[in-house]
Amino acid sequence: MQPPPPAWIDWFSNHPPFFFVFFVIMWVSILYLLAIVSGWNALSKRFRLQGRFYGESWPFRSARMGFYVHFGNCLSVGADESGLCLAVFPIFRPGLPPLFIPWSEIAVISGETGLIFKKRELRLGRHESIPLRISTSLFQSLRQSTGEA
Numbered sequence: 001m002q003p004p005p006p007a008w009i010d011w012f013s014n015h016p017p018f019f020f021v022f023f024v025i026m027w028v029s030i031l032y033l034l035a036i037v038s039g040w041n042a043l044s045k046r047f048r049l050q051g052r053f054y055g056e057s058w059p060f061r062s063a064r065m066g067f068y069v070h071f072g073n074c075l076s077v078g079a080d081e082s083g084l085c086l087a088v089f090p091i092f093r094p095g096l097p098p099l100f101i102p103w104s105e106i107a108v109i110s111g112e113t114g115l116i117f118k119k120r121e122l123r124l125g126r127h128e129s130i131p132l133r134i135s136t137s138l139f140q141s142l143r144q145s146t147g148e149a
Contacts, residue, residue: 064119
């Protein structure tokens with residue numbers, strides 16, 4: 001015979017609207033926390049995308065941002081001659097607005113990292129210096145689409 005579930009689980013199962021509200025609050029709170037830890041929040045203060053991005057983009061990409069946050073297959077990366085666009089899928093958007101960072105605010109760190117999956121590192125924002133690690137293949141695609149920029 002199994003013990004009964006904890007009282008809070010039993011309460012939520014009898015009150016589904018409250019569980020939905022609790023879930024949404026937790027979801028949004030976690031996304032805001034990720035925005036702060038990754039550095040996205042700091043970048044959004046200066047580089048929030050205004051309007052639409054019309055350059056070439058690559059959806060369903062992965063990247064590591066900051067020191068702890070991995071955006072796994074939920075990142076859309078875009079580039080044109082004037083800058084780099086980063087956006088997460090709409091369901092992850094609270095706290096993570098689309099960014100557009102001019103190339104003049106991006107530094108490329110020389111060399112590759114990683115033993116099996118090679119990565120390149122970019123530093124976003126001159127003052128913020130937020131590390132963004134992307135695959136070498138995505139890095140090459142960005143270089144090809146931006147030309148001399």
